[in-house]
Amino acid sequence: MNIKTRIGGILKNSTLARISVIGLPDRPGMAAMILGALGNAHINVEFIIQCIDLNQQDHFVLCIERDDLSAALRVVEAATREVRARSIVHDGRAASIAIFGPDFRERPGIAATMFQALAQAGINIEAISTSISTVTCIISEAHLPDALAAIQRHFDVPG
Helix, strand or coil: CCCCCCHHHEEEEEEEEEEEEEEECCCCHHHHHHHHHHCCCCCCEEEEEEECCCCCCEEEEEEEEHHHHHHHHHHHHHHCCCCCCCCCCCCCEEEEEECCCCHHHHHHCCHHHHHHHHHHHHCCCCEEEECCEEEEEEEEHHHHHHHHHHHHHEEEECC
């Protein structure tokens, strides 16, 4: 019998929208510019990832509450107009699902097990963020029930 890895629990949010800002110049202040503008507009950013591609272009993925999407798009478009982002794309039906546990740092393979569970369920991961105690994935809201079931099949989840 396959022994499941015990986790502390599952966190989920089915009311998100995802905004991807693609192709910003890689220079100091890009994150501050975007996040500062959203903060000034009283829009809370619940998920942030940023990476740099081989052409030294920044790419940001942000998740906000779905009800803030229209306002957030206006803010991000205005904030990035001068630096000419290559594109800004969005999905108004995003969700997050995360697993957490107190000792993830000492237990290799937790993220891989989660990603395998989602892959076996046919769920595409749109973004990933991790910390020493949490693995979070952004997925399509439509797949959240299946993602929850897949994680529960692959992990030992409390009560």
